[in-house]
Amino acid sequence: MKNTVSRGLAAALLLWALGTAQAQNSIVMASTTSTEQSGLFGHLLPAFTKATGVEVKVVALGTGQAIDMGRRGDADILFVHDQVAEEKFVAEGFALKRFPVMYNDFVLIGPAADPARVKGADIVQALAKVAAANAAFVSRGDKSGTHAAELRFWKLGATPEAKGTQYRECGCGMGQALNIASATGAYVLSDRATWLSFKNRADLQILVQGDARLFNQYGVLAVNPARHPHVKAAEAQKFVDWVLSPAGQASIAAYRIEGQQLFFPNASK
Secondary structure: OHHHHHHHHHHHHHHHHHHHHHHHOEEEEEEEHHHHHOOHHHHHHHHHHHHHOOEEEEEEEOHHHHHHHHHHOOOOEEEEOOHHHHHHHHHOOOEOOOEEEEEEEEEEEEEOOOOOOOOOOOHHHHHHHHHHOOOOEEEOOOOOHHHHHHHHHHHHHOOHHHOOOOEEEOOOOHHHHHHHHHHHOOEEEEEHHHHHHOOOOOOEEEEEOOOHHHEEEEEEEEEOOOOOOOOOHHHHHHHHHHHHOHHHHHHHHHOEEOOEEOOEEOOOO
């Protein structure tokens, strides 16, 4: 009986120790939805874990919400795409440095019939046409990097009040916004990676692309342990070092859907 209890206790202690070791050897990453919904992390993170032994638990949010997680100390590392907000995060002391890691671009999606006649226009002209036609437009409305970019583009060509009565904020991720646009025949700004991985397109298509202002840069930032001593700074730094390394950059470049590359590495230290 005593031997049985001893063996049971030993097994329980072993499981507890293994669980504790695994928890210590993992990090929480707050990231934009596009890296998750595009499938990139399903490709990238197993390669990182294999190389370092560190597991990554991803919380996919709009970039604004992801940065707020880092500001509260609820994440060890951020992988996001709003350079202005990222630089502010560093200036406030919540990270020591922001590292560019990869890029793709934004595209304006809309119905094939193109009621606002935006095809061939640049992004600022296109949004002005959407407003003038009072065409349906779905906005993320979630303080994400995509939402921040959309608002910048509107301000260049149309005041917020001039967006029209069919401008709708969903307060949702990119995949949901695309689903709403698909169901309602609306225009929507998307990152190209999520669009390429999106299956429920109906008659939606890319109508505006190639404008230099649609460039979409991603950055990685480890949370500063001086602000939040409990964060796993060493493990977070391992991810920064790996994703900026030739191996990490090659892994990003290798991710494709139907032969199309979704993200383009451009690490800078």
